[in-house]
Amino acid sequence: xxxxxxxxxxxxxxxxxxxxxxxxxxxxxxxxxxxxxxxxxxxxxxxxxxxxxxxxxxxxxxxxxxxxxxxxxxxxxxxxxxxxxxxxxxxxxxxxxxxxxxxxxxxxxxxxxxxxxxxxxxxxxxxxxxxxxxxxxxxxxxxxxxxxxxxxxxxxxxxxxxxxxxxxxxxxxxxxxxxxxxxxxxxxxxxxxxxxxxxxxxxxxxxxxxxxxxxxxxxxxxxxxxxxxxxxxxxxxxxxxxxxxxxxxxxxxxxxxxxxxxxxxxxxxxxxxxxxxxxxxxxxxxxxxxxxxxxxxxxxxxxxxxxxxxxxxxxxxxxxxxxxxxxxxxxxxxxxxxxxxxxxxxxxxxxxxxxxxxxxxxxxx
Numbered sequence: 608x609x610x611x612x613x614x615x616x617x618x619x620x621x622x623x624x625x626x627x628x629x630x631x632x633x634x635x636x637x638x639x640x641x642x643x644x645x646x647x648x649x650x651x652x653x654x655x656x657x658x659x660x661x662x663x664x665x666x667x668x669x670x671x672x673x674x675x676x677x678x679x680x681x682x683x684x685x686x687x688x689x690x691x692x693x694x695x696x697x698x699x700x701x702x703x704x705x706x707x708x709x710x711x712x713x714x715x716x717x718x719x720x721x722x723x724x725x726x727x728x729x730x731x732x733x734x735x736x737x738x739x740x741x742x743x744x745x746x747x748x749x750x751x752x753x754x755x756x757x758x759x760x761x762x763x764x765x766x767x768x769x770x771x772x773x774x775x776x777x778x779x780x781x782x783x784x785x786x787x788x789x790x791x792x793x794x795x796x797x798x799x800x801x802x803x804x805x806x807x808x809x810x811x812x813x814x815x816x817x818x819x820x821x822x823x824x825x826x827x828x829x830x831x832x833x834x835x836x837x838x839x840x841x842x843x844x845x846x847x848x849x850x851x852x853x854x855x856x857x858x859x860x861x862x863x864x865x866x867x868x869x870x871x872x873x874x875x876x877x878x879x880x881x882x883x884x885x886x887x888x889x890x891x892x893x894x895x896x897x898x899x900x901x902x903x904x905x906x907x908x909x910x911x912x913x914x915x916x917x918x919x920x921x922x923x924x925x926x927x928x929x930x931x932x933x934x935x936x937x938x939x940x941x942x943x944x945x946x947x948x949x950x951x952x953x954x955x956x957x958x959x960x961x962x963x964x965x966x967x968x969x970x971x972x
Contacts, residue, residue, distance in 0.1 A: 688745065689715060695744070704733070704740035705876075705884050713871035714741060723829055723850035725865065728873035730855050731917010733884075735812055737873070738851040742808035747849065751810045752796035754817040760824045764834055765798045767791055787838035797828060804832070804848035815854040819861070826864050876918070878905060884918060885925050892925045900925040902970035903942065904949065907959060916949040924949040939967040 689695040695718075696711035706714070710726075714737075717724035724741075726734040742749040752763055768791045775791075776784055794802070800809035814822065828834065829850065833843035852868065854860060876884065878901050885897040900921050908915045916924070927945035936944060943963060950956050959966075 689718070691715070698744040699737075699740050702740040702743045703887055704736055705880065705887065706737065706740075707876070707880070710737060710871050710873060713869050717851075717869040718745075718849065720869065721847045723852055723868045725852045725854070725860075725868035725870045726873055727854045727856050727870070729875065729917070730914070731919055732873045732875055733918050734853040734873055735810070736919075738808065738810040738812070738853065741849075741851060742810070745808060745849065747806055747808045748803075749810060750796045750799050750807045751812055754811065754813050754815075754821070756816055756818065758817045758821050760821065762795065763797045763821075763825075764795050765836065766793050766795065767838075768793050789839065792836075792839075798834065798842070800848045800850075801832060801834060801842060801844045804844040804846050808849045808851065811850065811852045813855060814852050814864075815857045815860060822861055822864060826861065826867065829864075829867055875908065878902070881918065881921065885922050889922045889925045889929075892929050896925050896929055899939075899942065899967075899970045900928070903966050906966045906969070907949065910959060910962075912950070912955045912959065913952045914950075914955060920949045920951075939971045942967050942971070 689698065692708070692711040692715040695715045696706045696708075699706045699711070699714075713726075714724055716722075726737060728734055738751075739749055767787070772786045772791050776786065792798075796809060800807045811825065814825070817825075831843070832847055833841055835841045852864075875881070881901045881904075882894075882897050885900060886892065886894055889897065904916050904921045904924070924942075924945055927948040928941045931941040931944055932938060946956065946960070946963065950959055
């Protein structure tokens, strides 16, 4: 229910809290369809149309206008800035991300069809970086939702700025105050993507770490791209936002979520491709060093380690070894001393340490 102080002295202008005290998000192009009934609606459902004024869309930015109180069909305008998967792969390479044919094709189809892109693979294979690079080549703001165990919908959607509401109430004297004005609404990632679908890319990272309940909620969100805020009404995206989901496959995702997405599995790259990646992403690393690191990392991944080194660890190892070498440490001692950049577990260090000299000898031949 909306709370409003009922008295307003004649001739007194309304005052708001200073900008430093209240977090006031900028308006975004969301379509509001009605206001809620007295009983708060569930997320993803339409609220009962009422008289609450609709939100003001940023017309100069999106060319949209305010919607009427009755729900209207959502217009689908999937972004298609690239005319082929090869063009997208070339653009991603310009963003320092080397995509193979499978990933470039899946990303191209997800953009063309207006569907979420689901990327699965072992940890450290570049799934999150793929989402970041895609946001860069599309010229969109990256909105990242990092999933975790026990996560609920409120952590992903919005919350009310309670301290700012109380401050405004104390400053109001005897005038009328709307405690549920949108200026008191703090956006979380899903709401931010919903209100600016043409300017953001939503990255739902490690969805497999969340619970089944949150996965079901996310499925509902991806079905309608709308949410209901009991104190305001239903907000619906004017077009489907670009969504990338990643999973390390620590558990199986629901089939309904998989069916809604365009899917790609990202495996560890072939040695020559990984050498190219390390050489591209690492700073001031010689090609000989990149080859040695990739060869060593390949052998470490075949060991029964708790956390095998990924591409990011290979890049870090190469940079760390080069740094030690420039400070006077000889090869391959520099590789051994920098092993902490590749292995991040005590038992892994102990297990691999007993075999590391042989690995490095083969890698640096």
